[in-house]
Amino acid sequence: MSSTNDGSLSRSRIWKVSLLPTLLIVATLVAASIQASRLFEQSLRPDLRAKAETLAQTVALQFHRAADLGIPVNRLGAADAYLDDAALGHEEIRYIGFASPDGHLLYASRDLKAKPASFFDKVLKAHALEEARGLARLDGDLDLVHPVVSRGRVIGQLHLGIDTTYAEQRLQEIHTDVLITLFVTALVTVEVLMALMGLLVIRPLRLLRRLLELGGAGDFTRQARVRLHDEATRALASAGRLVRGLNRRHAALDERAAPELATLRERFRFGDPKAPAALEEPGTSDLRLPLFVFLFGSELSRSFWPLFVKRLYQPGPYFSESFMVALPMSLWVTAMVVCTPLAGRLLNTKSSRVAMLVGMVPAGLGLFMTGLASSLTELFFWRVVTAGGYGIVTTTALLHVARTSKQSHGARSMGVFVGASTAASVCGTAIGGILADRIGYAATFGVASALVGLAMALVLLLAPDLGPVRAREEGEPRAMAAYLGILKRGRVLLFILLAAMPARLVLTGFLFYLTPLRLHAMGFTEAAIGRLMMGYFIVTVFATPVVSLLADRHGWHRGMMLVGGGLSGLGVLLFASAGGSWPLLAAVLLVGLGQALAATPLLASIPPLFAEECAGFGLDSLLSVFRMIERVGSLVGPLLAAALLGASGFVRSTHVIGVGMLALTAGLAAYLFLRSLPPTTPTPKTP
Known part of the structure; x- marks a missing residue:
């Protein structure tokens, strides 16, 4: 066989x-x-009424005290503002009003004042017709009435409007979170079982x-x-x-x-x-499980990271909020670029196992301390520490896959790396948003650090210790000399600028920076943002193996890159004009499909396109330069998006990114077409 x-x-x-x-x-x-959803649904509505009654008792106590002090209830000048403050922070409470015993509305919160004058008359009639005293249904909502008593007599009645759709919304969110958790559980189970098998x-x-x-x-x-x-x-x-x-x-x-x-x-x-x-028989999947767990932890903050940075921002005279929110993302990429060569050096002198552990230690520590950061300075420092470790781990995994894969299965072997990273992104983005919504930012970073610790244990337990891959032979160019030699090759640099950098600009500038800020401004919670962004990674998870197989079987590497770039640009443009959840999700899915088509065959197309450079400088050096320049796009992406956002707003900035992606894809098509032409040989001159 x-x-x-x-x-x-x-x-x-x-x-x-x-x-x-x-x-x-x-x-x-x-x-x-x-079973849990049924129990929760049975208890949610009674709990809402109990909470409203508790709030009514608290508010009534203030009116009771004023009456006991001899202050007439119809002369409380600040009562309207007090009712506004009391309703604030309770999403299920539509309004609060205080009426006299004869049903005349004396004070009302802002939302109740905005309603027509006939609304309160309907409330009183609804209570007169309702069999259950104290609770009436009106236009789909509930009105809870609570008597205010002072010295044995009723001095007024509090009316609290309860939003019945709130319970439905909460149940829908919980059901969605449950479905996402089930999906993530299935994905994690498959990843773990496949790796262990x-x-x-x-x-x-x-x-x-x-x-x-x-x-x-x-x-x-x-x-x-x-x-x-x-x-x-x-x-x-x-x-x-x-x-x-x-x-x-x-x-x-x-x-x-x-x-x-x-x-x-x-x-x-x-x-x-x-x-x-x-x-030993080194394989491309040796590091898949530790890499998956590591990336799972690292991706937990993906959906809420700009919001977390925004929370620590203090206005200053020099830098805008949009720039300071984007800066940690660019510092992350800078630290990754600086540490990328270290991964290759550790792989050559030690082993992939040692290189993975060296990267995971600062990454885990940085994630834990990031959650405890109380200022942007602390956050920037620990973000750089985390990024340095992240760069070492991901580059080590990429080089390990490149060295152990067969030429005929290049895209499929790279699919191991892409598949593990995208599966981890699905799980991390979705679960991270849910955790941030439930337990807060700091605890979520603690969970991320614990997952990195688990990844270290898996490296020690499962990853083979193959020793150094090779020693540098006499006459072989040193790493820096090889990097400089590759950068002098204009065709290599142009290919990376046209093929790799645009995808990273879209990923970091649009998806990771603009998307969370836009969705938060539209009223989406952290969990909802995570659910919507998860669509991007779900598409890449399912599309990656199909793209890998088709690219290897039919040789469609270049065509898929072009189609992927076009779809990514169209998805960004669609997101700019989308207004509802479904159009927004469709735009994110389109961007995800485009990135899957462009990224999976990209790395596998480098050796055949640049065989001369691979022979002269080595595949490792070429891939390292590729990753470093690619990450320049990741560095520029958030800063460019922040500058565009501050200058022209969200819609125009998104249009610029989308049109730019389409233009660069057209440039890549022209480049590949010219490369496919046979070289012209000069015709000898006739004497």
Whole structure:
């Protein structure tokens, strides 16, 4: 069986094995969620009335005290303002009014004053017709009446308007959050099961087959490392003990058997029984689970980050609010760019395992301290620390995938990286918004830091320690010299500027910066913002494997990049004119589809497009330069969006980004067309 077919069969088996437990887990959670929703629905409406009655008692107490002091209730000058303050912060309370015992309205909150004069007459008639005393239904809302008593007599009545649609809205939000949680649970379950199946079942069986193949060929010099003790690894350990036994017996033969040993060594090769050579088979999915958990934690703040920064902003004479909100996002990218070369150096001198751990330590610490920041200065510092670790981890994973993938499966191998990052973005963006809405910003950053700690434990437990990838050979260009040499190649730089930077501008400037601010200004909560932004990542999760497969099978890498750029630009333009939740969601989905089409085949198209540069400077150096310049787009994106927002408002700034994306995509199409033309050879001049 070929390795290609074997890999496809392994993926098929992993999917089949992962599907059943995922369905069982989700079915159990669905049953529990339905039961919890019913209980919550049964208790919500009575709780709303109980809360309104408690508020009425609190407000009535102030009128009671005034009457006890001898102040006539019809001469309380600040009563209207007091009722406004009392209604403030209670979303389910539409209005509060105070009426005399004969039904004449004396004081009213702002919302009740805005209603026509006949409205309160309808309220009184509704109470006269209602069988349940104290609560009347009017135009779909409820009016709660509470008597105000002083010295044994009724001096007035409080009327509280209860919004009945509030309960429906809250129930709808809860049901949506439950569905999102179920979806995230299924996604996390699939990611974890697929990664564990690959690491704990498929990988040991592949090593066992490789060990048996070597033994069949007479090679007993290698032995697989066993880190865990389950069925598959126990079978691998048994084969390893057999190999060690053969090596010990071979070493125990004395010199009298020299002629026989010579004959034996002609047929077989034996290793050192004390220090056997390691048998490893590095794969693209080795780091998928730790990377997924790490990115999950890092993405928890995605949906509310601009709002979190805005909360700490203090007006000053030099910098506008829009600039200060965008600055941490640009500092994040700057720190990532600075730390990107360190990942390649650690990978070459240590191992991918060490590089991942080195990056995760500052990232986890930075996330925890970011939640405790009390000023923008503290936030900026810890954001830079977090970004440095994030850059090391993501670049290490990218280089690991690039080095262990096969040329024929470039897009699919990169899909491992893109798939893990987008799946984590779906989970982090959705759950982060819900957590911020429920437990606050600081606690959400604490959860993010804990997830990074879990990712570190998974690296120690699951990631293979392969050692340094290679040492720098004599005559090989140093990293900085290679970077400078690549930057001097105009065709490489132009491709990155046209293909990679526009996508990052849209991602960081539009989606991560403008979108949360716009949705918050439109009245969306943190959880609602997270739900809507999650649509972007859901599209990329489902589109990435399909795009990877089609790009590799049909060679559509360049065409998909162009279509993706066009769809991204159109999605941004649609968002600018959208007014409701569904048009906004459609725009975000369109941007997500465009980014999936453009990003997945992008990295895989670099080696064939720039084979000369890969041979001269190395694929690692080329990818590092690619990522650094790509991140310049991420750096410029928020600052450009902030400048446009401050100068021309949201709609025009979004139009500029969308039209710019379409123009740069047209430039990329022209570039690829010119590159596809055969080189022209000068015709010799006739004498």
